Amino acid sequence: MNITERESVVVRFSGDSGDGMQLAGNIFSTVSATVGNSISTFPDYPADIRAPQGSLTGVSGFQVHIGASQVYTPGDQCDVLVAMNAAALKTQYRYAKPDAAIIIDTDSFGPKDLEKAQFQSEDYLGEMGIDPDRVIACPLSTMVKDCLADTGMDIKSINKCRNMFALGLVCWLFDRDLNIAFNYLKEKFAKKPAIAEANIKVVQAGYDYGHNTHSSVANVYRIETKNKVPGRYMDITGNKATAYGFIAAAEKAGLKLFLGSYPITPATDVLHELSKHKSLGVTTVQCEDEISGCASSVGASFAGALAVTSTSGPGMCLKSEAMNLAVIMELPLVILDVQRGGPATGLPTKSEQTDLLQALFGRNGESPMPVLAATSPTDCFDAAYEASKIALEHMTPVILLTDAYVANGSGAFRLPNLAEYPEIIPPYVPEELKGTWTPYMRQTNGTRYWAIPGREGFEHILGGLEKDDKTGAISTNPENHDLMTRKRAQKIANIPVPDLEVLGDKEDADLLIVGFGGTYGHLRAAMDEMRGSGKKVAMAHFRYINPLPANTTEVMKKYPKVVVAEQNMGQLAGWLRMKVDGFCPNQYNEVKGQPFKVAELVDAFNTIINK
Amino acid sequence: MATYTAQDYKKGQPRWCPGCGDHFFLASLHKAMAEIGVAPSDIAVISGIGCSSRLPHYMATYGMNTIHGRAAAIATGCKVANSKLSVWQVSGDGDGLAIGGNHFIHANRRNIDLNMILLNNRIYGLTKGQYSPTSPRGFVSKSSPYGTVEDPFRPAELCFGARGRFFARAVATDAPGTIDILKAAYNHKGASVCEIMQDCVIFNHGTHDGIYDKAGRAKNAIYVKHGQPLVFGENNEFGLIQEGFGLKIVEIGKDGITIDDILIHDAKCQDNTLQLKLALMGDGDGFPIALGVIRDVEAPTYNEAVEAQIEEVKAQKKYHTFAELLETNDIWEVK
Numbered sequence: 001m002n003i004t005e006r007e008s009v010v011v012r013f014s015g016d017s018g019d020g021m022q023l024a025g026n027i028f029s030t031v032s033a034t035v036g037n038s039i040s041t042f043p044d045y046p047a048d049i050r051a052p053q054g055s056l057t058g059v060s061g062f063q064v065h066i067g068a069s070q071v072y073t074p075g076d077q078c079d080v081l082v083a084m085n086a087a088a089l090k091t092q093y094r095y096a097k098p099d100a101a102i103i104i105d106t107d108s109f110g111p112k113d114l115e116k117a118q119f120q121s122e123d124y125l126g127e128m129g130i131d132p133d134r135v136i137a138c139p140l141s142t143m144v145k146d147c148l149a150d151t152g153m154d155i156k157s158i159n160k161c162r163n164m165f166a167l168g169l170v171c172w173l174f175d176r177d178l179n180i181a182f183n184y185l186k187e188k189f190a191k192k193p194a195i196a197e198a199n200i201k202v203v204q205a206g207y208d209y210g211h212n213t214h215s216s217v218a219n220v221y222r223i224e225t226k227n228k229v230p231g232r233y234m235d236i237t238g239n240k241a242t243a244y245g246f247i248a249a250a251e252k253a254g255l256k257l258f259l260g261s262y263p264i265t266p267a268t269d270v271l272h273e274l275s276k277h278k279s280l281g282v283t284t285v286q287c288e289d290e291i292s293g294c295a296s297s298v299g300a301s302f303a304g305a306l307a308v309t310s311t312s313g314p315g316m317c318l319k320s321e322a323m324n325l326a327v328i329m330e331l332p333l334v335i336l337d338v339q340r341g342g343p344a345t346g347l348p349t350k351s352e353q354t355d356l357l358q359a360l361f362g363r364n365g366e367s368p369m370p371v372l373a374a375t376s377p378t379d380c381f382d383a384a385y386e387a388s389k390i391a392l393e394h395m396t397p398v399i400l401l402t403d404a405y406v407a408n409g410s411g412a413f414r415l416p417n418l419a420e421y422p423e424i425i426p427p428y429v430p431e432e433l434k435g436t437w438t439p440y441m442r443q444t445n446g447t448r449y450w451a452i453p454g455r456e457g458f459e460h461i462l463g464g465l466e467k468d469d470k471t472g473a474i475s476t477n478p479e480n481h482d483l484m485t486r487k488r489a490q491k492i493a494n495i496p497v498p499d500l501e502v503l504g505d506k507e508d509a510d511l512l513i514v515g516f517g518g519t520y521g522h523l524r525a526a527m528d529e530m531r532g533s534g535k536k537v538a539m540a541h542f543r544y545i546n547p548l549p550a551n552t553t554e555v556m557k558k559y560p561k562v563v564v565a566e567q568n569m570g571q572l573a574g575w576l577r578m579k580v581d582g583f584c585p586n587q588y589n590e591v592k593g594q595p596f597k598v599a600e601l602v603d604a605f606n607t608i609i610n611k
Numbered sequence: 612m613a614t615y616t617a618q619d620y621k622k623g624q625p626r627w628c629p630g631c632g633d634h635f636f637l638a639s640l641h642k643a644m645a646e647i648g649v650a651p652s653d654i655a656v657i658s659g660i661g662c663s664s665r666l667p668h669y670m671a672t673y674g675m676n677t678i679h680g681r682a683a684a685i686a687t688g689c690k691v692a693n694s695k696l697s698v699w700q701v702s703g704d705g706d707g708l709a710i711g712g713n714h715f716i717h718a719n720r721r722n723i724d725l726n727m728i729l730l731n732n733r734i735y736g737l738t739k740g741q742y743s744p745t746s747p748r749g750f751v752s753k754s755s756p757y758g759t760v761e762d763p764f765r766p767a768e769l770c771f772g773a774r775g776r777f778f779a780r781a782v783a784t785d786a787p788g789t790i791d792i793l794k795a796a797y798n799h800k801g802a803s804v805c806e807i808m809q810d811c812v813i814f815n816h817g818t819h820d821g822i823y824d825k826a827g828r829a830k831n832a833i834y835v836k837h838g839q840p841l842v843f844g845e846n847n848e849f850g851l852i853q854e855g856f857g858l859k860i861v862e863i864g865k866d867g868i869t870i871d872d873i874l875i876h877d878a879k880c881q882d883n884t885l886q887l888k889l890a891l892m893g894d895g896d897g898f899p900i901a902l903g904v905i906r907d908v909e910a911p912t913y914n915e916a917v918e919a920q921i922e923e924v925k926a927q928k929k930y931h932t933f934a935e936l937l938e939t940n941d942i943w944e945v946k
Contacts, residue, residue: 303693
């Protein structure tokens with residue numbers, strides 16, 4: 001047997017929407033992470049729930065990058081492609097490296113399957129230009145049937161286990177310990193032991209098939225684990241990490257967590273996750289619309305909860321009026337926008353960073369609001385925690401931007417110790433102010449006090465109309481409105497945010513790469529690759545977009561060339577031009593709904609350096 | 612327990628037009644709250660936008676005068692997050708039934724324990740006189756100079772259609788009638804819709820003329836009371852009986868009709884058929900307009916169910932802190 005040591009490997013599972021590719025991918029990621037590999041995953045699923053079986057539009061993919069040391073992205077292209085049917089091979093082969101190993105289920109390449117996948121002939125490999133030597137072609141469906149023949153399961157249930165055969169085969173290819181997969185399945189199907197057993201049997205069969213049939217031809221890869229950070233880990237998606245961040249923040253602040261939400265892809269998993277955790281007192285309301293999702297959260301905030309509303313771009317359009325109400329009433333609120341492709345319904349399951357300007361400016365009037373962007377699936381936890389902390393301590397709505405890529409992707413998450421996280425202390429109105437307090441009385445940092453209903457002596461009325469700075473009564477006085485507008489702006493400007501960190505060749509870079517949010521991994525990988533080939537490159541990545549870090553101007557102006565790379569048409573670049581005098585960066589913009597490709601970034605950045 | 616007077620709930624100087632029905636309603640609300648006796652600090656009054664939505668500014672309680680149409684949604688979050696508060700949602704017919712129609716029906720459907728006040732003057736006042744979703748067909752206004760070509764909502768019908776469990780009606784100028792239904796709304800656990808017939812002296816003066824004064828009500832209204840016969844008239848000489856699928860007006864003492872033949876009002880009846888018939892009377896059909904508590908049926912409230920479910924799941928599940936939540940995942944250790 002050939003065992004090849006690899007620094008990192010990318011595997012892509014693909015098949016019909018109903019083929020269970022996400023589950024197979026998840027288990028493989030968990031197995032790899034459990035042995036200490038670094039992982040980064042990217043589920044790429046179609047917008048249709050169940051497109052016609054075997055059709056090109058119904059293909060679902062799950063890509064995982066596993067590495068001996070830190071991996072930052074799910075990888076541009078895969079080393080191993082699993083294609084469970086003809087349509088998957090047709091649509092997913094473009095994500096495979098030229099020398100990738102390809103695993104196919106020959107049972108799903110019959111004349112009908114080929115027709116549905118729009119192949120012209122039976123020589124599908126020839127049509128795609130695939131070298132047959134790279135293909136592990138196995139009658140996968142038949143073998144699963146044989147394997148489960150004596151279980152008495154019906155054919156439909158048996159076919160549902162095909163993904164586990166593919167998983168077993170990939171586990172063999174990567175020399176993985178099957179017991180970890182078995183434990184996962186036992187846990188997942190704890191209430192259906194027969195299903196668990198059938199799945200385990202099929203995983204083993206897939207593994208054995210690889211071992212027995214292909215041991216002489218294919219490589220077995222081994223990915224060692226380096227640079228371990230000791231600790232206890234779990235696999236976590238961005239959306240789950242976001243939900244956990246809110247739970248942690250509410251617990252730290254000693255407040256009830258309230259989520260008002262309306263289902264919308266790709267944010268719905270946050271609603272799902274939080275709805276599970278009633279044993280922690282989490283209250284979720286699935287509202288009648290996006291407007292109500294935000295409006296009910298404003299009501300919950302007034303009533304004294306850590307209030308959150310989760311959505312994606314189209315939903316944030318609808319929430320904007322109620323968000324603005326929280327601005328003028330100066331109530332804490334977190335608005336989570338898991339960005340997807342737009343405009344309008346756009347590309348609901350795909351990723352973009354096109355809501356940045358909407359987050360900054362998409363409301364009537366002068367409406368300053370802090371904006372944060374999470375940089376990776378695991379960073380969603382810290383970002384949600386920090387967004388909540390800012391909202392509660394500075395009495396303001398805060399927008400947390402993630403995106404479909406970060407939200408659905410996963411990474412190994414080192415279990416956080418909440419005791420090590422900073423305290424969250426809202427500015428509750430002190431009892432001694434009873435009798436003299438008015439709603440817009442401010443602390444020295446410009447934040448008003450929070451008087452939660454139920455406290456005697458602090459009864460007050462807030463509202464969407466401008467209020468008098470001193471009395472809190474409705475005011476249309478011109479000077480007062482000007483003053484209140486400035487005070488609201490100053491309050492946001494006063495929020496302390498950490499300095500922008502520069503990575504790479506801090507002192508002498510020829511090019512500074514600038515980005516924000518979910519593109520961190522790809523930009524980082526591009527920088528590492530360029531530095532590896534001798535280029536002088538640095539990188540500054542924004543998590544805090546409003547207010548901007550204090551050293552923003554200094555960093556933006558320090559390097560001879562700057563490129564702002566983002567998955568929109570230049571929204572961060574525009575924001576920075578507005579805030580940094582005379583700033584005129586190069587731009588790299590892409591809106592394909594897919595993560596950046598590191599190789600394409602490197603090419604583009606090299607062109608900028610060389611020009 | 613502390614006792615309160617109407618003064619304890621009062622604040623500021625209302626800025627509604629002289630003669631506006633909102634003045635009358637506000638005075639009744641202050642009195643009703645004093646009679647109910649909940650501390651001002653435990654009350655939240657939440658309105659949208661419009662003339663009547665200014666109301667929270669004249670309350671010495673907690674409250675919000677929010678954005679157009681969203682009062683019910685904001686009140687929902689407030690009540691669900693903090694069910695100890697007595698939450699009053701105040702909207703006009705535009706705020707509550709046009710821009711806020713979706714929240715109105717869903718608050719009723721969910722049965723959130725809100726007291727939902729609908730001040731109905733059948734006009735947009737603050738935007739200076741456009742027809743509203745309760746203006747009658749043919750109504751002439753600035754935005755319908757040739758008359759509207761659409762039918763209005765009948766608030767009771769909308770409330771009942773959304774499975775509303777409480778519906779009551781009063782005329783703004785009728786303080787005892789208003790105080791009665793406000794107290795009943797407070798005592799009803801669940802969404803309680805109170806339609807207040809209110810005059811806009813500037814843009815729709817006289818819209819409730821037939822019932823706006825005591826004499827008019829004696830002729831054109833019927834006060835319904837649970838368990839009491841449905842009688843009306845200046846000397847209670849008329850009554851309602853059921854005939855076929857409908858209601859019929861009869862004169863007591865005529866054609867052998869006695870008080871015992873008169874239909875007894877049942878606000879607690881789950882089936883809302885007859886309650887709806889009562890609620891829809893008086894729309895130019897020769898019947899009197901029903902005032903008082905028309906429907907008042909018990910049902911589980913959303914906010915209580917949310918809390919009960921949390922307690923139930925707390926008892927079932929073994930994790931109650933964030934640290935314990937983490938432990939429910941597949942965890943591996945890197946040494």
